[in-house]
Amino acid sequence: xxxxxxxxxxxxxxxxxxxxxxxxxxxxxxxxxxxxxxxxxxxxxxxxxxxxxxxxxxxxxxxxxxxxxxxxxxxxxxxxxxxxxxxxxxxxxxxxxxxxxxxxxxxxxxxxxxxxxxxxxxxxxxxxxxxxxxxxxxxxxxxxxxxxxxxxxx
Ligand SMILES: [Zn+2]
Ligand SMILES: [Zn+2]
Ligand SMILES: [Zn+2]
Numbered sequence: 001x002x003x004x005x006x007x008x009x010x011x012x013x014x015x016x017x018x019x020x021x022x023x024x025x026x027x028x029x030x031x032x033x034x035x036x037x038x039x040x041x042x043x044x045x046x047x048x049x050x051x052x053x054x055x056x057x058x059x060x061x062x063x064x065x066x067x068x069x070x071x072x073x074x075x076x077x078x079x080x081x082x083x084x085x086x087x088x089x090x091x092x093x094x095x096x097x098x099x100x101x102x103x104x105x106x107x108x109x110x111x112x113x114x115x116x117x118x119x120x121x122x123x124x125x126x127x128x129x130x131x132x133x134x135x136x137x138x139x140x141x142x143x144x145x146x147x148x149x150x151x152x153x154x
Contacts, residue, residue, distance in 0.1 A: 004072065011017040013095070016044075017083060017099060018040060018043075018044055018083065021040055021081075021083070022037075025074070025077060025078075025081075028077045028080065028081070030074065030077055033070075034063060035059065035063055035065065035066045035070050035071075035074075036070070036074050038059050038062045038063055038066065039055065039059050039066075039070075039071055039074050039075075039099070040061070040078075041062075042055060042058045042059060043055070043078070043083070043084065043096075043098050046098045047098060047099075048097065048098065048117075049095050049096065049097055049098075049115065050095070050096055050098065050125075051069075051089070051093055051094065051095050051096070052072065052075070052086075052093070052094040052095070052096065053093065055071055055075070055096065056068050056071050059071055062087055067112070070112070075096060082100075082143070083099060084096045084097060084098055084099075084100070084146045085097045085100040085103075085141055086141070087105075087106060087142060087144065088142060088144060089106075089108065089115070090108040090110070090142060090144050090146045102120055103120075103123070103140050103141055104117045104118055104119075104120065104123055104140060104141070104142070105117075105118040105123050105140045105141070105142075105143030105144065105145065106118060106144045106145070107144075107145050107147065107149075108144055108146050108147075109146075109147065109148055109152055110146055110147070110148060110152075111148050111149065111151075111152025111153075111154050112151065114149060116149075118140070118143070118145075123140050125144075126138060126140070126143065127140060
């Protein structure tokens with residue numbers, strides 16, 4: 001008789017989406033090095049957005065031998081695994097979203113430098129409008145709209 005409420009023994013020990021990341025990186029052809037362990041530890045401390053520049057700086061604080069290319073290459077694989085997703089800030093620099101829950105675009109205020117996520121419903125309006133107008137398929141993760149927030153309009 002099935003017991004839907006009984007804990008699944010395979011999942012009971014899964015405490016974090018980062019568990020098993022060493023094996024998953026190895027399966028993707030990357031060696032599990034101290035530099036990669038540091039990057040994963042730094043990412044685990046973050047929620048929301050972090051720039052590649054900040055990640056590289058933090059990793060180099062922990063281990064001065066870490067190169068930007070190691071960080072970027074590892075981030076690429078982590079993105080394929082769904083643990084991070086990159087977008088671009090208004091100035092084009094790469095920003096990583098840690099443990100992205102849903103695809104979203106961003107608003108950037110040129111007055112105070114604050115970034116907001118575009119709500120999924122609003123994002124869908126943008127996607128649908130451009131699909132209807134131009135048949136264009138918008139990649140919301142790469143939409144960053146610059147402007148001024150309410151407080152910066154005076
Ligand atoms: Zn990109
Ligand atoms: Zn975001
Ligand atoms: Zn502002």
